[in-house]
Amino acid sequence: GLRDYLMQTLNGDPVIPLFEGEGYADSNHDSFAEGEGAEWAVAFTEDGQPVRESYVNLIPTTAGGTHDSGLRDGLFTAVKSFIELHALLPKGVKLMPEDVFARASFVLSAKVLDPQFQGQIKERLNSRDAVRLVSSFVRPTLELWLNQHVEYGKKLAELAIKAAQTRQKAGQKVEKRKGSGVAVLPGKLTDCESKDTADNEVFLVEGDSAGGSAKMGRNKENQAILPLRGKVLNTWEVERDRLFANNEIHDISVAIGIDPHGPNDSPDLSGLRYGKICILSDADVDGSHIQVLLLTLFFRHFPKLIESGNVFVARPPLFRVDAPARGKKPASKVYALDEGELTAILDKLRKDGVREGAWSISRFKGLGEMSAEQLWDTTLNPDTRRLMPVQLGQLDFLQTEGLITQLMGKGEASARRELMELHGDSIEIDV
Incomplete structure (x- = not known):
């Protein structure tokens, strides 16, 4: 049965005996059809990777779903x-x-009338009533069992309370330590000198090497640099109280002076330290991925900053064209964002009478390859850079949330596949 199967697959020793049970609606049930219900076996362990398997009408639901939520x-x-x-x-x-x-850890087998699945391979249950269905049978059964076995109940309570205390400690509002009256900010943050928040900018830069060039090339009066190590965590399904377990996210929050919040919260934005929060990453696929991860972080956990127009994406060029002097025009350097712009620049040079091949084209492999001067010219200088404001656009908040769930959610592989099939030929991936 489920109990034996779970015992064989567990990665740790249970702190209390396995909790197993079943419950099915009979013909007199008010809310559910006869035969609907669930059977389950649950084990609680202090360590080891949890084992979680669920089924609906004997169909494996590898991405979980509403029946899992009901058990929870x-x-x-x-x-x-x-x-x-x-x-x-x-x-x-x-x-x-x-x-x-x-x-x-658990094995759950639910029986649901007319189940609604997500995706073509039925890997996730979407039926809303399944939450109430499973919960209504699990809750009273476990409650009775705990009160019949109080010592086991207290052990389970201790495990849960310990987890809550750890979570609360990790999620406590960050108190900036004081030293000589100045708030101590992340050590890797190179801050600006100005106290004018509206005029100040912080660049979240991919990698230490690019961060070094950015530090040298910036206007230190109003531009701050925060280098990020590697790819930021995908925070779409991370609970707010667990965010600060990740150092990069902790440092971003402390540097900008705003705590994580939700769309319906009213965060205090008076502590905001920069009028512009700029995402700066390489102009390639990896750089785009980092952009997406940071945009996910801000939309999910700092939505009021997007709403108030404080988040931007810097767009560094992919190419540099060195054009020779022509007539009264001196030699020049022109930057192209992508292949399309490069083609347009070369066409213009031809029209200006520059012979074919008289120019030279350089392709930037990444921000770390740019000198401080090049980074200033292309990305930091307000007069010549390209800075794109992050806005909701044509979709409203809920529509945007739904789309990002498809793109970043853990159980959305089939939805992503459909999006790629639909839009895959509209872009050319530069690897």
């Missing part, structure tokens, strides 16, 4: 009720579903 909800409400009944929650600790669910 049922486990949480039962454990929370037990903790409250026995007054086990320390003062100041707030229990969240993830505190209970984080160390849970």
